């Protein structure tokens with residue numbers, strides 16, 4: 001199935017084929033649109049793909065992160081350390097439970113939490129760490145787990161952007177702690193809206209299934225609620241799209257990796273523009289977006305405008321969370337508090353990136369960028 005965008009090169013596009021249509025039709029014809037077999041199939045396939053013991057599908061990545069902070073039993077007066085260089089949900093999930101997000105600055109190369117900054121931010125109120133695999137690059141799981149062990153903290157991995165990434169040769173999500181993947185249409189795979197929480201612990205999984213289903217327990221009737229819960233269910237229609245996408249996960253990841261390699265090649269001749277950090281022995285990125293670092297003396301707004309005039313969509317990925325208006329108002333955060341994150345927020349620019357991106361369009365993007373910089 002071809003999605004037509006005309007001469008415009010969008011920032012992102014889902015990669016949908018006939019299998020998605022078939023499985024959605026199968027669900028429609030089954031009459032079982034929620035709490036059915038397709039959700040189970042999606043959960044089992046996802047768990048298999050990331051070598052996780054258990055997976056609980058939810059209505060969004062944000063919902064998944066919220067359930068994780070609920071499982072960590074954080075509440076008013078507690079602090080949770082997270083990255084300022086992320087999407088707001090990784091801090092909002094802390095606020096939902098009335099706890100306080102505490103930011104630690106990031107490493108300038110990986111753009112993920114700097115374990116030394118995390119260790120320095122631990123207080124006697126700290127209860128958990130929400131670590132993000134930003135732009136699909138795995139965070140320093142071992143160093144962060146060591147901090148958690150030392151201080152008795154819960155560890156939650158926001159892997160919303162990282163389906164298919166690997167840390168020390170193992171899939172992100174296989175390490176046994178709580179990790180969350182997300183499936184908004186700009187992600188590696190989509191369910192329209194949706195997310196999933198993986199864990200190595202069966203009791204945690206049962207609790208996740210219950211909390212996402214209004215607190216119902218395995219035993220007990222439809223109107224019996226063992227605990228206070230939420231409607232964070234993923235429908236079987238959405239799960240059908242996800243199950244079809246998973247069949248092609250390897251192909252999708254390979255397409256994205258080769259599109260990223262093509263950009264790196266094209267950008268090698270554009271002076272001053274830095275591509276995303278390359279993989280190493282311990283970190284294999286799953287390509288989610290393609291953010292480049294512009295030279296410090298370049299006016300990013302002018303570049304964005306020039307690219308937009310040529311039909312090339314870009315995005316300022318990502319604004320630092322602590323400088324969002326509601327965060328400044330509530331906690332008094334100001335510029336200069338997390339300088340590495342702020343510098344990345346000022347200089348990074350995400351270029352159009354999706355599984356089906358055309359090589360000729362990538363050349364057009366890079367040529368336009370080169371002209372804009374010149």
Ligand SMILES: Cc1ncc(COP(=O)(O)O)c(C=O)c1O
Pocket residue numbers: 060061062063086087089090132134158160161182183184193194195
């Ligand atoms: C790092 C990160 N965390 C959390 C989320 C939230 O996922 P969702 O949009 O599915 O709620 C996203 C998705 O945009 C994300 O990129």
